[in-house]
Amino acid sequence: MKCVVVLSELDRAMKEEITKRTAAYGITTEFYESSKEATPAMQDADILFGRDAGLCAHAPKLKWACSSTAGVEPYLKPGVFASPDALLSNSSGAYGVTISEHIIMVTLELMRREPEYRDIVRDHAFRRDLKIHSIYGNRITMLGTGDIGQKAAVRLRAFGPERIVGINRSGRAVDAMDETHPIAELDAILPETDLLIMSLPGTKETYHLLDEEKLRRLPADAFLVNVGRGNAIDQKALERVMRSGHLLGAALDVFEQEPLPPEDTLWTCPRVHITPHTAGNVTLIHTLRFIVSMFLEDLDRFMQGKPLKYLVNRKIGY
Numbered sequence: 001m002k003c004v005v006v007l008s009e010l011d012r013a014m015k016e017e018i019t020k021r022t023a024a025y026g027i028t029t030e031f032y033e034s035s036k037e038a039t040p041a042m043q044d045a046d047i048l049f050g051r052d053a054g055l056c057a058h059a060p061k062l063k064w065a066c067s068s069t070a071g072v073e074p075y076l077k078p079g080v081f082a083s084p085d086a087l088l089s090n091s092s093g094a095y096g097v098t099i100s101e102h103i104i105m106v107t108l109e110l111m112r113r114e115p116e117y118r119d120i121v122r123d124h125a126f127r128r129d130l131k132i133h134s135i136y137g138n139r140i141t142m143l144g145t146g147d148i149g150q151k152a153a154v155r156l157r158a159f160g161p162e163r164i165v166g167i168n169r170s171g172r173a174v175d176a177m178d179e180t181h182p183i184a185e186l187d188a189i190l191p192e193t194d195l196l197i198m199s200l201p202g203t204k205e206t207y208h209l210l211d212e213e214k215l216r217r218l219p220a221d222a223f224l225v226n227v228g229r230g231n232a233i234d235q236k237a238l239e240r241v242m243r244s245g246h247l248l249g250a251a252l253d254v255f256e257q258e259p260l261p262p263e264d265t266l267w268t269c270p271r272v273h274i275t276p277h278t279a280g281n282v283t284l285i286h287t288l289r290f291i292v293s294m295f296l297e298d299l300d301r302f303m304q305g306k307p308l309k310y311l312v313n314r315k316i317g318y
Contacts, residue, residue, distance in 0.1 A: 003029045006038045006050035007068055009282050014292050018049075021296050025303045047302075049295050053080050062086040064302055068291050070095050070280065071229060072312050073202045089298055089310040092318065094290035095280040096151035099227050102279035103152045103197055106251035107135065110223050110273055133223075133248070135159035141189055142177065143167045143210075144199035144228055148280075150176040152197060165189060169205075183209075190217035195225070202229035203317035212237035216246060223249045227279045230255035239269050247271070253279040 003022050005015075015031055022029045027047070032038035035052040042048070042058035048065045053074035056065055062083040067075060070092040074080070109115060111133040120127050138161045142149040145166040153164050153176035163178045167189060171182030181189060186209075190196070196218060200206045210233045218224070224247060226233055235256045241247060251273040255266075258277060266272060282288045298308045312318060 001025070001027045001046040002041075002044055003027050003047040003049065004038055004041050004045040004055075005029060005031045006033075006035055006048070006052060006055065007282075008033045009288055010292070014288070018292065018296065021299060025299075027303075047299075053077075056081045056083075056086070059083060059086075064089070064308075066295050066298065066310075067091060067312075068282070068295075071202055071318075073229075073317065075312075076314055076317055087302075087308060088312045088314065089308045090312050090318070091291045091294055092310065093147045094287055094294060096147040098281075098284045098287050099148045099199070099279045100152040100155050102253065102275070103225055103227060104155055106253075106273055106275065107156075107195065107197075107223065107225055110225075110249035110251055110271075111135065115273055133221075135161055135195070137162050138194040139192055140164045140195045140197065141167060141193040142197050142199070143186070144197075144201075145174045145177060145180065146199065146201075148199040148227065149197070150174060152199070153177060161195075165193075187214065187217060190214060191219065193218055193222055195223045198224070198226040198228050198232055200228040200232045201318040202231060206232045208232070208234045210234065210238075212241060215241045218247060220246050221248050223247070223251075225251045227253050230258065235266065239266055239272075242269050242272055249273065251275070253277055 005018060019029050030041055035055055038055060039058050042055050044061055045059045046061055046063045048055055048059060048062060051068045056062060057080060060082045064087040067090045070090055072088060072090050075088055113130045113132055116130060135156060136159055140156060140161045142153055142164060145168045156164060166174045166177035166180040167183055167186055169183055171180055174180050212234060215238060242250060249271045253275045254277055294310055298310055301308055
């Protein structure tokens, strides 16, 4: 068997760990720095570990594709797999620490108006009278209660919010939340939300879930943070809402089109804090190590004929 790994961020120790584990099963492992370099090797690859779904189209013998990302939308498009029966797993669960810390960072920046204070300091001014807000006493709604939502809720709890409400598909209970509701009740929850944090996957059900009507259900002085998928929000509608003066701030790390085009008017929209999809990348070594450990855990299961722990249900998209 042959395993192709396309993750340029891996260090030598990680490559050695993967090579040792795969060799124990008689698997030959090849590492590549780019998809272009890896493409010829895909012709006889049985396992792929990386983030480029496009490589699957060049792998007629592929049995398992392990995505180093949490979202797998590119893998779900028709015709992506030359071997349609290949298993697909993801790395959902590896990004909770880094993304939850990002959520805390941008929430505090918005509430304490750090972007505006940075402009003041840049002009060498000494002003400190901007009205700020606090997580303390807030009503927080977590739209998405997976690993990211749960880890963020645990960290937010330390700031003393009034309550943390979770929203998921079924309304199933989640320990990190004070209460949990099905997504069908979202309209009723939004008016009682001071801080809305979105960590939804990209599926047909979540596309433009937050449209203009729902955005305006939020209180005018509410805050919004999105670290899930950009198309879960109607981006043009959000811009209209923000420019109308509704919502005190929105922190966006994900967008409907990425990279966000330089000419997009969202760049200059008032009270919108933009980060270039940095919340959940693999520049934090903890995240990268976790991704490797998940792959190796499922490698053992795959070779032992057991169900993959991180198997993706292609019908629902995660």
